[in-house]
Amino acid sequence: MNLKGATFSIFAIVIVLSMILPIPPSLLDVLIAINLSLALVIFLNSINIKEALDFSVFPSLLLFTTLLRLALNISTTRQILTGQGENVRIVYTFGNFVIGSNIVVGVIIFFIIIIIQFIVITRGAERVSEVAARFTLDAMPGKQMAVDADLNAGIITEEEARERRKKIQKEADFYGAMDGASKFVKGDAIAAILITFINALGGLIIGVAMRGEDVTEAIQKYLLLSVGDGIAAQIPALLISTATGIVVTKAADASKLSESLIKQLFEFHPKVLYTVGGILAALALIPTMPKLSLFFLSGAMFAMGFRMDSSLKKIESIEEKQVEQKEVEELKKPENVVNLLYVDPIEVEFGYGIIPLADKDQGGDLLERVVMIRRQLALELGIIVPTIRLRDNMALKPYEYRINIKGVEVARAELMSDSLLAINPGFVTEQIEGIPTKEPAFGLDALWISSSMKERAEMAGYTVVDLPSVIATHLTEIIRRHAHELLTRQDVQKLIDNVKETNPVLVDELIPKLMTVGEVQKVLANLLKERISIRDMVTILETLADWAPTTKDTDVLTEYVRQAMARYITKKYVSGNVLEAIALSPEVEEMIMNSIQKTEQGSFLNLPPDYVQKLINNLSNILEKLVNVSAQPIVICSPIVRIYFRRLIENIFPDVVVLSYNEILPSVQIKTVGMVEF
Missing domain, CATH: 3.40.30.60 (FHIPEP family, domain 1)
Known part of the structure; x- marks a missing residue:
């Protein structure tokens, strides 16, 4: 344990022990002064924080300060009831200052302070804490979804999303803790009232009955000390209660409370100050009103409004010049030419x-x-x-x-x-x-x-x-x-890396030993071009690993992948157990197979133009007859012909699906609804 932790632990133990062990009056003065100082520190910190989470230790601190005040109350009560209360100089001074020469007025003032503390500040802070906790917890799922949406949209990175989620969780924990910790503040206010009553009544009984003191002197003495003890405890309690209200009402504003108050109250709307100045001047014209003070305040409001108005206009002028200058400088930067080269996908x-x-x-x-x-x-x-x-x-x-x-x-x-x-x-x-x-x-x-x-x-x-x-x-x-067209090599690499997390052997076998990322991209692009999902990357890569040693033709490899995905393709295009499709005649298939020419750049179909025109016309006639029968026309042919026939018709009939027999499960019955012939 470091020195700070040890010191805090010892101090906490001393607080608990002070409830039992007697404390000398001089040390009690020091502890009361520490309590007051700590309350001031907490109060000023609550004003200067930018957001509630900057003071995340506050709920625990509330418990600690409440315990400290109760311990001091017990110690001062012991001093008062044993007749040594006047030796606690802070208590005596506070009591003498409030009571003065009139006991009744002093007691009334003390109880007014108690009412303000308990009914106004404490209850308000407790209610705000409760509502803030409820709304924070209710809004938590929505905030999490917003983070996920920004992440999916590419607005934030994974690390930024993680930090925002952590902050959302901290906010929920903080306001939940504040909801419970505010009960300590309420309990402390109630305890202060009871302790003051006990001190006054108990001191009076002990002084008169046991020590034989005069009733009037006993009332003066013990009321003074009781009120002094109450004030010494209530001033720090009032400060901390106010700090509680400030912390839980702090909006998500990236500035301090003092800065926000001045800026939002006076700097944004100078016309408001003019209006207030006019109202004060009008009030000064009413007889019996304090004209001097009202006219002075009216003039001050007009002066502040004029100053703020001039400042705003000056700031707007400077900002406009800065924006114009920045735009000119941005246009002059050489790197902006590079930015212009980027094209959104x-x-x-x-x-x-x-x-x-x-x-x-x-x-x-x-x-x-x-x-x-x-x-x-x-x-x-x-x-x-x-x-x-x-x-x-x-x-x-x-x-x-x-x-x-x-x-x-x-x-x-x-x-x-x-x-x-x-x-x-x-x-x-x-x-x-x-x-x-x-x-x-x-x-x-x-x-x-x-x-x-x-x-x-x-x-x-x-x-x-x-x-x-x-x-x-x-x-x-x-x-x-x-x-x-949108699938890039970088995207393919991300997909491969995703598979590698669970199938490292597969990826290491295929890339880069058998295929490059670019070759895999061509196969995936071929699949996407005919709207075949590439989500099952494991099956795709395993098929490529099986056939890549025998051929480097990405078109042929695409056909092997499609056949491996027969179950998916069957489910996508077959309704029930029957596939209604247009078939190619044996003569057409033979003509296409004989017209395939292979080169180093790949294979292509070399059919005479008149044969191509006949095929297109024949297929067009069949599709016209089937327009009211099938929502999606499907052509079925042998595996070796499929890719070439698809490319032959894709520009004219982009919505016609071309399947091979190997892509349909054996359990499916194929029903021919038309035949493409020359």
Whole structure:
């Protein structure tokens, strides 16, 4: 134990022992002075702290100071009742100062101090502590969720999140402890009243009955000493009670209480001082009012207001010049050119009319939806979605927005203010009042309707969504379509590192001995391009480790990975136990296989243009016949043909899914609904 700890422990033991052992009057004076000094230190510290947690030891300190005052009360009571109370000079001086020449007035003043201490300060501090503890504990889950949201959005780092969580826990512990510790302050105030009454009554009985003192002299003597003892205890108690109220009412302001009071009371609103000065001048005109003092205060208020007004204007002028100078200096810095080279992976720009949808202060929840999009796509596709930047663009129409991928616009849409979007799923025939439009994410027929039409539209079968949902859905679909472009080598390395924590042997076998991070990235990008989740990285890497020794072609390796994920693919595309799909004729498959050419850069399909056109036309005719039968057209073919046929049609039919027979579980029955032929 260090010296500070030993000293504190010894002092605490001395306090407890002083309740039992008699203390000489001279030492008792010293201890009372220490108690008063400690109360002043606590009071001044509570004023100067910036936030409540800066004084986190305060709840324990309340118990310690309460114990100290009670011990001193017991010791002074012993001195008073044994007839030696006048030797405790601080007690005698306080009593003589308050009582003076009039006992009744002195006692009344003492009880007024007790009332202020008990009813006003102590009860108020106790109630504030109780409410602060309750609201802090109730707000704790919300604060934790806010930290998680900022972490997921990339606003803070993991270490900053850890520190904020720790601070939230400390706040909960502190206010919970303050709720209990405030009961010590209340109990101390009650004890002071009882001890004063006991001292006065007990001293009077002992003095008159046992020592034969005169009644009048005994009343004067013991009331004086009792009140002196009460004042000596109540002044520190009052200071600490006030400090308790200051600490628990301290808002999360990064400045001291004294600075905040002066700044917020006088510096922000000079017009308030002018108003007060005018009111005081008007009061001075009333007869019998103290005109000199009121006119003096009125003039002081006007002078302070004028000074504050001039200071604010001067500060605003200086700040404007500093901002302008800083902007000029920033533009001159050579490193700013480097900053201009950075391109945001995903960016949503919107007109000024959409700003309230992204502003929390105006009730907008678009930011929260963006955070949820990142979490949703992490679960759905297994990718780390980069931070999505939202910013306003005055060049756009008020309710127009556009989505950029790597600085290039990929989508744009315009909303209608104060309206809802009623989407026709495809089977609704009832006509409702609205402005025809297209749903931006999937191009479905839709209507802009008023809020009053929502219930009717839903009853008719329309899917009704609000404006933030339109933007969020569109953004989610765009990210799905371009996920393969957003996946970087750095992201792949993070995914590999995550697998390495639980499967180090697998990662060490594959990278870098068999494949590079770049080659793994190409395989993952191929999967994401066809919306196959890469969340099961263990299966993907194990398959690559199995086949990488035999081939370096990332397209072929992608096919092996897809076959290893047959269970996932089957569940994704097969409803029930039957797969309705369009098949390729044997002639088409043979033609494609014979047209595959392999080079050092990879394999590609070299079909004559007229054959390609015939295939596209044939497939188009089949899809037109199936448009009302299947929501998602699926083509099935042999494994070796799949990748090449997919690339052949992906630009014309991006939504057509191409599967191989090896990607479907054997238990699934394949039903051919069309045949692609030449």
